[in-house]
Amino acid sequence: MSVATVDHDMLSALSRQLRVDAVRAADYAGSGHPTSSLSAADLMAVLLAGHLSYDFEATQNPANDHLLFSKGHATPLLYAMYVAAGAVSSEELRWYRSSGSRLQGHPTPALPWVDVATGSLGQGLGIGAGIALAGLRFDRRDFRVWVLCGDGELAEGSMWEAFEFAGHERLRNLTAIVDVNRLGQRGPTRHGWDTAAYARRIAAFGWHTVEIDGHDVDQIDAAYAEAAESDRPTAVLARTRKGKGVRAVEDAEGAHGKPVPDAETAIAELGGRSAIRVDVAAPEYEQPTRPADAGTGSNLAIPVYEQGHDVSTRTAFGQALAAMGHARPDLVVLDGEVSDSTRTSYFEAEHPDRFVECYIAEQQLAATAVGLAVRGWTPFAATFAAFWSRAYDFVRMAAVSGVGLCLVGSHAGVSIGADGPSQMGLEDLAAFRALWRSTVLYPCDANSTAHLTAAMSEHPGLRYLRTTRGEVPVVYGPEETFPIGGSKVLRSSAADDVTIVAAGITVHEALRAAELLDDEGVRARVVDLYSVKPVDVATLRQAAADTGRLVTVEDHWPQGGLGDAVLDALTGSTVMPAVLKLAVLALPGSATPAEQLCHAGIDADSVVDAVRDLMSESG
């Protein structure tokens, strides 16, 4: 399709209306980004009228194109497009940025046409690449992915991870439309209007590039048509003027992120209000046969491990994932070039068609997973726990979007041994707990890991599984269940003196400590808090009430992890127990795993010492 079928007068009227509605929206709100919207109005008018294939009345149609505003602040334009498409009433713009309105300052999936929340710059293109990959490789459907990018956000490294990924995967169904309006929030961007500077860089990453005047509808139309014909992803580098069409702000510094000074004059200057309705071309309806609907794992046989055998939880995760792959055609596994370490290589070996290598680019690893989830796939993405810190902003925004993601972090904690602090995830529990509706799991043995790997795949929202490098004994029998939000009391009696709360590697230290304490006549209850968030409040409070003393022990910095989760669970209970938190208290260097646990003060002997302290203080 192309604007050859649409007349220029209509397009120019549509551009004007988009501009007027963008100005109106920000004016009603008294805030927002109209100037960033005005620059891209022509680009979006031509897209809406001539190239976007989207059924606003059947958002579930899997043949629909995807449109992402990577420059998420341009919502005045996005919502003006929805008005022009008849999806939102012109009246609703009055509530832009108001409390309770779905027309928020930055797009979120509160709107049915928005796939993911954007607004943290540099994320939309990578997620669009993930959606495009799903289209070509997994859905095998012909939809296109259009991503409106700002020029300022091209400074983000994540954009270059996306360019590299999309270029390498030859995502011909992906088009980046870059609104090169030369002005950032505080002044000129690094490259100003030098679209050639961007084109050189992007072309070097294997993309087709087109440089155009972003206010010339014929050039825009031709560029989009060229993109549709390309066998590679295309970047349309459109030279535009920020605030275009409103003299008071056009190409002016200091006009970012605020309403235009005199909306009435601006609207008159733009030709006044209109009520153009674009019939956006809707694709044929296709049955949404998404793989997630294909099976829910009834024939799932996860691996079972014999009690007492030594198996690392990362291995159990990898083996469970590989087994799940047979029952769950919706699973796709993504790697950050560490699959041999995280053990996603086991899945790759059995399901190479559903394995995506993202190389050492954790932001794109997360973005690809988000894109696959948008298309209904169930992505598992794994890297070292420490390296998820590289993608923290992507994960944060995925949580805001409510996207269903399974993330796995291996090599958690000091117990990895000699590699030292750069490779140790010691802040991941804190980081993942502090995200909207996240789930944080940290199993101690192979059977619980296999169960939780299966359980997390059917849980909503952002889920994080923390695995451990070294081998540990299998603690649980195969009949045990591990509901998310639960815990396991591994030792208890009617007369326990103290409760030791642990998870992952420290469960084994806690069990050893309990044995050592037995010899001293101290009875210790041991709780395996494998679900760090949500946490089993009832069991913890019961333990607090029964024993009056708690020691928490975790292979993590003292802040924001297991210990804090326990303290939080105890707030609001009528009687607070005496609590001692054990966590990593010294900067680790190289050492054996056992030495590391000892130096960190989280081994069995440290737990015994802590219990003794607690007994003598509160005895």
Added chain:
Amino acid sequence: MSVATVDHDMLSALSRQLRVDAVRAADYAGSGHPTSSLSAADLMAVLLAGHLSYDFEATQNPANDHLLFSKGHATPLLYAMYVAAGAVSSEELRWYRSSGSRLQGHPTPALPWVDVATGSLGQGLGIGAGIALAGLRFDRRDFRVWVLCGDGELAEGSMWEAFEFAGHERLRNLTAIVDVNRLGQRGPTRHGWDTAAYARRIAAFGWHTVEIDGHDVDQIDAAYAEAAESDRPTAVLARTRKGKGVRAVEDAEGAHGKPVPDAETAIAELGGRSAIRVDVAAPEYEQPTRPADAGTGSNLAIPVYEQGHDVSTRTAFGQALAAMGHARPDLVVLDGEVSDSTRTSYFEAEHPDRFVECYIAEQQLAATAVGLAVRGWTPFAATFAAFWSRAYDFVRMAAVSGVGLCLVGSHAGVSIGADGPSQMGLEDLAAFRALWRSTVLYPCDANSTAHLTAAMSEHPGLRYLRTTRGEVPVVYGPEETFPIGGSKVLRSSAADDVTIVAAGITVHEALRAAELLDDEGVRARVVDLYSVKPVDVATLRQAAADTGRLVTVEDHWPQGGLGDAVLDALTGSTVMPAVLKLAVLALPGSATPAEQLCHAGIDADSVVDAVRDLMSESG
């Protein structure tokens, strides 16, 4: 300098020795990355013998070059270089990766010749660019910065932020030496031996590039000489063979990150052990007149605000920083293209020569700051609190390095208003608390902000200041002091019923709640916990003992922030009070600041309700 002065036989013997020592080190340790070291041995032999200008006996010489191993896992090679330079004894390699050894698995500043900890890939080049910028623009010294990079890490977006930054700043003193050994940890990299693919990309970012055979010492020598002549940063793309020189592992998959299978045979194959000592060319000694020594701010006059006036804490931060710039010639301020919002624009206006624009590239923002700190400058880097999540891995590693950094996050919390969740820092307290020896500050008014901005500049390690967008009343008089680790009791009496602990924006809600409670005959103590880490344990415990009930209230998710810091401070105290934590409990959308605080359940009314609940439960 060039290897023209060194004979080929000597160089080839040196390469062999570096390889032998790398093999030996990993063999002693039983772990490590010898194959990643073998590929780069010739590159480093030529550098050490012919181009590096470094005085191993005067590490404080400001004329010294800097050598960073961005591929930090190649420590067997790095330490072999130290042996060849006579800085480390050959014997010490026996302790490689042992407990207590400074020869850790990945480099850390435990060694005097290591500037920063590396090992999380993709960080060394950006930090090297920061050091190079310091050299050209601030130190104005002639040292060079050499960064050994892996090919795998070129997938990281942070590398492209670094290429863009260094290209734009024309850092001619920076050389990236890319060891293109084609094999990552799990198999082939994306581009294999296609050095042209890398060269195209890097050249597009404004660098000079040279493609060479990384085992040909003449080519290597010529490339380094060319780099020294270039008016731009240079990338030497060296085609190498992983495991070079050891038949059992050369160019073999599955040989990453482990000792070579038969070290004795490998050492024999390499020609056996030797004891070559390279006289590394030392630069003339220069006086280390670092700006940090120039003044400690005795003539510092930070701004003073009148009580009751409305001033945002971000504004006070910006004004304090600008004032400090006059007394502190060591201050350098860095921006992520949001200086108008964070208010670092005030500093820029008065000290444009010490303002560095990093554009929207938060990883490079952090990396540049680290580089400046390495050179003795005192960097303040600011962006939105939410966007520090983009640089979390860099910040994590800076903490491991123990580098002195001042980071500032503006627009914290739901109180920013209509922009919505993408712009709200709601996890930053958790993220920054969970870092090694970090300091986390969160002032509530202009005077405390100004004081803490000054205080943080003289504090060691990683420091984070959280500022707020909206205007708030000035609470404190100009005579008040705000030591790091302290707090302020804003209201108290001998008969307080409850303590409300708040920080930042919620201090004002707490004060209003206390007034409302007064009317009900409930006496509330109010604590301003402006130092979230370290936290004022004594004051909190005293309040707990005095009032028996605590309400914490914070503009942050419930996990890992102020409330958890308070709970942690109370553990170990003999009597635990009843505690209720108030934090953001719903996903915010757009709304006014007041509406946001209300919806989140952290406004004055919510505090009053919480106190009532607590009084009725524990009354």
